[in-house]
Amino acid sequence: MLEGLRAKLLTTEVKSALVHKITHISMETDVLAENRHLAEHNHQKLHGSGVRSVDVMGTTGAGKTALIIKLSKLLMARGLRVAAIAGDVTGQDDYDRFEAAGVRAFNLNTGKECHLDAHLLDHALDHIDLKGFDFLFVENVGNLVCPADFPLGTDKRMVVISVTEGDDMVRKHPMIFQGADVAVINKMDLAEYMGIDVLRVKADYRKLSGGRELLPVSERTGEGLEALVEALLG
Amino acid sequence: MLEGLRAKLLTTEVKSALVHKITHISMETDVLAENRHLAEHNHQKLHGSGVRSVDVMGTTGAGKTALIIKLSKLLMARGLRVAAIAGDVTGQDDYDRFEAAGVRAFNLNTGKECHLDAHLLDHALDHIDLKGFDFLFVENVGNLVCPADFPLGTDKRMVVISVTEGDDMVRKHPMIFQGADVAVINKMDLAEYMGIDVLRVKADYRKLSGGRELLPVSERTGEGLEALVEALLG
Numbered sequence: 001m002l003e004g005l006r007a008k009l010l011t012t013e014v015k016s017a018l019v020h021k022i023t024h025i026s027m028e029t030d031v032l033a034e035n036r037h038l039a040e041h042n043h044q045k046l047h048g049s050g051v052r053s054v055d056v057m058g059t060t061g062a063g064k065t066a067l068i069i070k071l072s073k074l075l076m077a078r079g080l081r082v083a084a085i086a087g088d089v090t091g092q093d094d095y096d097r098f099e100a101a102g103v104r105a106f107n108l109n110t111g112k113e114c115h116l117d118a119h120l121l122d123h124a125l126d127h128i129d130l131k132g133f134d135f136l137f138v139e140n141v142g143n144l145v146c147p148a149d150f151p152l153g154t155d156k157r158m159v160v161i162s163v164t165e166g167d168d169m170v171r172k173h174p175m176i177f178q179g180a181d182v183a184v185i186n187k188m189d190l191a192e193y194m195g196i197d198v199l200r201v202k203a204d205y206r207k208l209s210g211g212r213e214l215l216p217v218s219e220r221t222g223e224g225l226e227a228l229v230e231a232l233l234g
Numbered sequence: 235m236l237e238g239l240r241a242k243l244l245t246t247e248v249k250s251a252l253v254h255k256i257t258h259i260s261m262e263t264d265v266l267a268e269n270r271h272l273a274e275h276n277h278q279k280l281h282g283s284g285v286r287s288v289d290v291m292g293t294t295g296a297g298k299t300a301l302i303i304k305l306s307k308l309l310m311a312r313g314l315r316v317a318a319i320a321g322d323v324t325g326q327d328d329y330d331r332f333e334a335a336g337v338r339a340f341n342l343n344t345g346k347e348c349h350l351d352a353h354l355l356d357h358a359l360d361h362i363d364l365k366g367f368d369f370l371f372v373e374n375v376g377n378l379v380c381p382a383d384f385p386l387g388t389d390k391r392m393v394v395i396s397v398t399e400g401d402d403m404v405r406k407h408p409m410i411f412q413g414a415d416v417a418v419i420n421k422m423d424l425a426e427y428m429g430i431d432v433l434r435v436k437a438d439y440r441k442l443s444g445g446r447e448l449l450p451v452s453e454r455t456g457e458g459l460e461a462l463v464e465a466l467l468g
Contacts (some may be wrong), residue, residue: 021367060293060378060406061399087407089379104305108293112409116349143377144294145323145348163419164398168327172294175323175346187398189423 035150038118042125042153049130053138054232055116055152057176058160060142060170063095063186067160067219068137069101074229075135084137085124087116094139104133115146118153144173151179156232162187163196170204170214182231188218214222266428269384272352276359276387283364288373288466289350289386291410292394293403294376297420299328301394301453302371308463309369318371319358321350330375338367349380352387380405384414390466395462396421404438404448411442416465422452 036100046053058064065086072082083104086094090109098105100224111117121138128136138154140147142163159180161169170177177183183205188214191198198216205214216232218222239303280287299320306316317338324343332339342358344350352412355372362370372388374381378395385391393414395403398421404411411417417439425432432450439448449456449465 058414059295059376060403061295061396088406090407091402091405093405112379112445114377141379142293143348143379144378145346145375146380162295162398164424166299168325169294171325171327173324174320190427191396193424 009132013218030218032149035118038122038126038136039151039153040119042118043155045122045154046130046136046153050137051130051133052233053136053154053156054182055138055140055147055148055154055157056160057140057157057180058142058184059144059162062142062160062162062165063219064139064142064160065097067184067186067217068139069098069103070219070222070225071229071232072101072103072135072137074225078229080134081132082135082137083133084139085121085128087120087138087140089113089141097099110141113146114141114143115150116140116152117150121152144169144176148173148176148179156181158182158232160186161201163191163194163198165199167200170201170208174208177205182215182223182228183209183212184215184217184228186217186219188223189221190215191216253294260326266383269352272356273385273387275401276352277389278320279356279359280364280370280387280389282430285364285367285370287370287388287390288416289374289388289391291378291381291391291414292393292418293374293378293399295393296376296394296396296399297453298304298376298394299331300371300449301371301418301420303337303452303460304453304456305466306335306337306369306371307461308459312463314368315366316369316371317362317367318373319355319362321354321372321374323375344375347380348375348377349384350374350386351384352398355386360462377409378403382407382410382413390415392416392418394418394420395435397425397428397432401431401434404435404442408442411439417443417446418449418451418458418461418462420449420451420453422457423455425450 040175056064068084084098085106085108086146087108092107093108095105106128157180159176163184215224216226217228290298302318309316318332319340319342321342326341329339329341340358340362391414393410410456449458449462451462
């Protein structure tokens, strides 16, 4: 959005555009610096309470919520106390799904925003007794563009795509993959039916990330989930 | 993004925040008004050349590109000359897919933006000989949040979701569905496997849109595509 505003302002014929532009660039710097500052604050708050945390980013429909539920159960089976923050533009569908599945959840709506930010997470953390949990999932708003610029202060950032989205996702959205510590391709049970070239997606990610491996998983069959748990705890 | 910036500015402790905020709100108004103005300009340009057009919005992986290819072939079979603009953050994967499938395409990258806007489309149209076409698909950047605020000036706006995304998509993203003339749920061939309650999604959309029907289609099997062509030409 900021780049676009800038582009628009550069091309508008309104005479005051340059003044606006200068103001806007300084505001962008303010906002991103402010986010980094609050992210560091969140990290200290979570770490100080002994809570490991992961920002779960990914497309709408990649299966983030269902995956978090399965991962939560695996973590709980290891004796960890798990919570999930359900981040969405509006509504509480994901919150309801977490609670129905026995995962303690907190709802976080952005209103109109296409991403969470450190400020929103800071507010959410005020309502969570962090001493009661060992692991926190923060489910971001579903898309591969907006969350990239706004780290939240979690220990790790994970990006989730699925085989139903085609084999070009990494190439199309390099920024979010570059900024992630863990990357996952979900719904592997549908890979054959979809005719997707998973090796190509893996090669794209390996090249972009300097040698990291994209983790193939299926929330439905359980494929790859233990390996993913290890990656999140590692 | 703008709402978030505003929220952040309202809560920051920087003393000059209020000044920034006032500047920012006036800039938001400028940008959206400028977009509407350019959208009207695009509409006149397209209409004046006898080109029907549709803004194709939807999640990443909903199958927008594949659907546009199938729809293009059905339109071409009716004697219409079809072109597609492939809008993406970066790269030309969709452009390559259109061209490989025999659909004349034009590539349009946003750089960092999570949506096309009327200004970008205006520039793209400068490079297209509109007299050579009867129908133009404009494939927007994949997500259900950002494109909602930025009409491009096309005759229609279509939103595409798929059964792999769950049954809560309309409830989670009311704005983009409210602003669309045509709404489609794709990959119906996977509905049973996914165990999705399509009737619930349809009911959500009917309620939100004041009685419109969500069109179930499958790009793969061809289900519903002729009805969708009629809706786009209607």
